Amino acid sequence: MRPTETAGAPGGVPALRTAAPGAPLVTRLRRHLLEPLNGSVYALTLNTVVSSVLGIAYWALAARLYSPREVGVGTAMVSTMMFLSNLSQLNLNGALARFLPAAGPHRGRLVGYAYGLSYLAALLVSGGFLLIAPLVSDELGFLARTPLLAAAFVLAVAAWGVFTLQDSVLTALRGTIWVPVENTAYGIAKILLLVLLAGSLPGLGIFVSWNVAVVVALVPVNILVFRRLLPRLRALRQPGSLPGRGVLARFVALDYVGYLFMQAGTNALPVIVTARLGAEANGVFYVGWLLGTSLELVALHFGTSLTVAGSGDEPRLAAYARQMLRRGFALFTPAAVLLYACAPLLLAFFGTRYAEAGSSVLRLFAIAVLPKLVVIVYVAACRVQRRVGRIVAVQASSSALVVSLAWLTMGEFGATGVGVAYLTGQLAVAAMVLPSLLRLLRTAS
Numbered sequence: 001m002r003p004t005e006t007a008g009a010p011g012g013v014p015a016l017r018t019a020a021p022g023a024p025l026v027t028r029l030r031r032h033l034l035e036p037l038n039g040s041v042y043a044l045t046l047n048t049v050v051s052s053v054l055g056i057a058y059w060a061l062a063a064r065l066y067s068p069r070e071v072g073v074g075t076a077m078v079s080t081m082m083f084l085s086n087l088s089q090l091n092l093n094g095a096l097a098r099f100l101p102a103a104g105p106h107r108g109r110l111v112g113y114a115y116g117l118s119y120l121a122a123l124l125v126s127g128g129f130l131l132i133a134p135l136v137s138d139e140l141g142f143l144a145r146t147p148l149l150a151a152a153f154v155l156a157v158a159a160w161g162v163f164t165l166q167d168s169v170l171t172a173l174r175g176t177i178w179v180p181v182e183n184t185a186y187g188i189a190k191i192l193l194l195v196l197l198a199g200s201l202p203g204l205g206i207f208v209s210w211n212v213a214v215v216v217a218l219v220p221v222n223i224l225v226f227r228r229l230l231p232r233l234r235a236l237r238q239p240g241s242l243p244g245r246g247v248l249a250r251f252v253a254l255d256y257v258g259y260l261f262m263q264a265g266t267n268a269l270p271v272i273v274t275a276r277l278g279a280e281a282n283g284v285f286y287v288g289w290l291l292g293t294s295l296e297l298v299a300l301h302f303g304t305s306l307t308v309a310g311s312g313d314e315p316r317l318a319a320y321a322r323q324m325l326r327r328g329f330a331l332f333t334p335a336a337v338l339l340y341a342c343a344p345l346l347l348a349f350f351g352t353r354y355a356e357a358g359s360s361v362l363r364l365f366a367i368a369v370l371p372k373l374v375v376i377v378y379v380a381a382c383r384v385q386r387r388v389g390r391i392v393a394v395q396a397s398s399s400a401l402v403v404s405l406a407w408l409t410m411g412e413f414g415a416t417g418v419g420v421a422y423l424t425g426q427l428a429v430a431a432m433v434l435p436s437l438l439r440l441l442r443t444a445s
Helices: 025-034 036-065 068-088 092-102 104-136 147-172 178-200 205-235 245-264 269-277 279-292 294-312 314-350 352-367 369-384 388-413 415-441
Strands: none
Touching (some): 036 068, 036 178, 036 279, 036 314, 092 245, 092 369, 104 147, 178 205, 279 294, 279 314, 279 352, 369 415
């Protein structure tokens, strides 16, 4: 055993001693990064920052290389694909973050089951969607009328699901540093494909560029998972176990119900805008929504890190939650203010029309990350404690508020009404969970 570790950490996660105050800076920095929560948060935050920068470059190029109509159709296809993929993942990201750190010799089997279930669910969900696509929106009906495109769409939904689950697998297996590497390579490949396809395949260039890069990324990442990370942990011969099938199934089922509500109030919004206002309006909304929710992606990674760390050392859950809130508000408050102030300038890279119509959307979604952080930390704590019923109640309340208010306000305020609805919903739910979260924080030593 190395001198920096103790044997008492649950789930095989090393409990690290704090470096002495007089220790060299490099030593203290190493100890800090090896803390279960710190390295994970920093790597995932770096991943989101780099992915967001590459995302801005991607959509700025798309706005210049493709017509507004082509951008609208492309964003509708991508947002629909991601929405269906998120449904198909069965919220197994949460289950992997909760149970994989302490699964011991059962880790490989749990990863395989997660991939397989997600893939099968994707085939069923996307196939069912294609049957009703013409009834949902004329803008998406063409997917079902072209057999080759329909097959590609179904496979894209399935591949995107495994691609997304990989991040949670890498995080739970203490390979978080590979997450920004993987997504940076993916983001660069996606931009190159977008440019190459602009002349030869303008109608489908956006959709194809998103998915060819995903398929290419699946192979090396899973070689890393199954040939390096899992064998490395298996060699440590750490004890571990999984809960019974009934307990695990109940956790996944209830957590998934809560996740469905969350998706209806977040990633389904571009689909709702497309159905109500049309593909061209969604093209403008999507860019503002995408940039505005970039901070929320970082906050969600904070929640994943809290779940992984808390599952490996549950007695320190309250201390970890307090640490997440303190760091989160220190990061997101100035970032939200900056996005609010620079919204028109940032959107100007996409074109004058995007700056004029999308600034309000970007600002409202950027501010919403502050109450959203409170909700994310509370949900992560509930997941560690297996209080999934509370997760369902929180996500159902948020979704009901956001969707109902968005539908009411879109008619008069257009896409801006969706931003108002989202911010209002997050504020209301954060106020609802705050008393329970404060009770948990008071137990921190």
